[in-house]
Amino acid sequence: xxxxxxxxxxxxxxxxxxxxxxxxxxxxxxxxxxxxxxxxxxxxxxxxxxxxxxxxxxxxxxxxxxxxxxxxxxxxxxxxxxxxxxxxxxxxxxxxxxxxxxxxxxxxxxxxxxxxxxxxxxxxxxxxxxxxxxxxxxxxxxxxxxxxxxxxxxxxxxxxxxxxxxxxxxxxxxxxxxxxxxxxxxxxxxxxxxxxxxxxxxxxxxxxxxxxxxxxxxxxxxxxxxxxxxxxxxxxxxxxxxxxxxxxxxxxxxxxxxxxxxxxxxxxxxxxxxxxxxxxxxxxxxxxxxxxxxxxxxxxxxxxxxxxxxxxxxxxxxxxxxxxxxxxxxxxxxxx
Ligand code: ADP
Ligand code: MG
Numbered sequence: 521x522x523x524x525x526x527x528x529x530x531x532x533x534x535x536x537x538x539x540x541x542x543x544x545x546x547x548x549x550x551x552x553x554x555x556x557x558x559x560x561x562x563x564x565x566x567x568x569x570x571x572x573x574x575x576x577x578x579x580x581x582x583x584x585x586x587x588x589x590x591x592x593x594x595x596x597x598x599x600x601x602x603x604x605x606x607x608x609x610x611x612x613x614x615x616x617x618x619x620x621x622x623x624x625x626x627x628x629x630x631x632x633x634x635x636x637x638x639x640x641x642x643x644x645x646x647x648x649x650x651x652x653x654x655x656x657x658x659x660x661x662x663x664x665x666x667x668x669x670x671x672x673x674x675x676x677x678x679x680x681x682x683x684x685x686x687x688x689x690x691x692x693x694x695x696x697x698x699x700x701x702x703x704x705x706x707x708x709x710x711x712x713x714x715x716x717x718x719x720x721x722x723x724x725x726x727x728x729x730x731x732x733x734x735x736x737x738x739x740x741x742x743x744x745x746x747x748x749x750x751x752x753x754x755x756x757x758x759x760x761x762x763x764x765x766x767x768x769x770x771x772x773x774x775x776x777x778x779x780x781x782x783x784x785x786x787x788x789x790x791x792x793x794x795x796x797x798x799x800x801x802x803x804x805x806x807x808x809x810x811x812x813x814x815x816x817x818x819x820x821x822x823x824x825x826x827x828x829x830x831x832x833x834x835x836x837x838x839x840x841x842x843x844x845x846x847x848x849x850x851x852x853x854x855x856x
Pocket of ligand 2: 595597636
């Protein structure tokens, strides 16, 4: 597994050559995007659509990066521009240091893409499909790693089965293997687990983690927060073709230093006591008080003491943590 999973950066020279040795010339950013815009022109059927509004994004080498956003946000457009399937309107994209316009071949060689749509020819076996793909990428027979790849994605025993007999999850994993035949240092997965059941999702995640641990930079798009949170070390959030957040997963989660306290008072509360107004408490109903607070700043015991001082008895109390879902909603609500 480790052997094949290791990307082969030597096979893909970094474009940003600075005269240093091979190790030093590895790019800081596996993917570097500046001012990326995509305008889909109006056709007979549809109106024109500005799908990417000017994206700047660096994806650090070695990261497991999540591009998170709702349907229609522009995720596939961005991926498909990297893959050379969609022409950008403006901006630059460098893959492993190679500009997709001026170093197209090296850029292509540095990336493996698992597209959102599964398109597997049902009349080939996994082994044949991988050999074919390796041929397309000009990988000499002696350097092919078909068996190892199938092993890595848990399909060794299906090497000679017709693809049409594979389950959805197996096909998805076969697509991952197919994207890796030329051992690219960057693997991109567009919505890898859409339509995949929970168990297969876990196994796909495990394979992706292993590939990343072995050195492959992984970019995945998803509209599942859970997936990004669970899998990725960095997350960028995209909405309406613009980035609305980009940070480490830990930092994004620490922005969630945010809890909601709901209190039902024993008796109607006419006005919220001044001490509690200062903390941000609001009155939602005649006996209902709500406070959004940062647990790192405000102690719950102080809040309860202030309530006691004001003579407000508590009939019921609940607290609720803000999760990534809330942040996501806050960040993506605007401009809908
Ligand atoms: P996502 O992958 O985040 O769901 P897409 O990149 O597929 O988003 O789409 C972004 C926007 O661009 C959507 O509004 C979509 O309808 C539009 N779009 C995507 N592909 C085309 C196309 N070929 N022609 C016109 N509009 C498109
Ligand atoms: Mg998409």
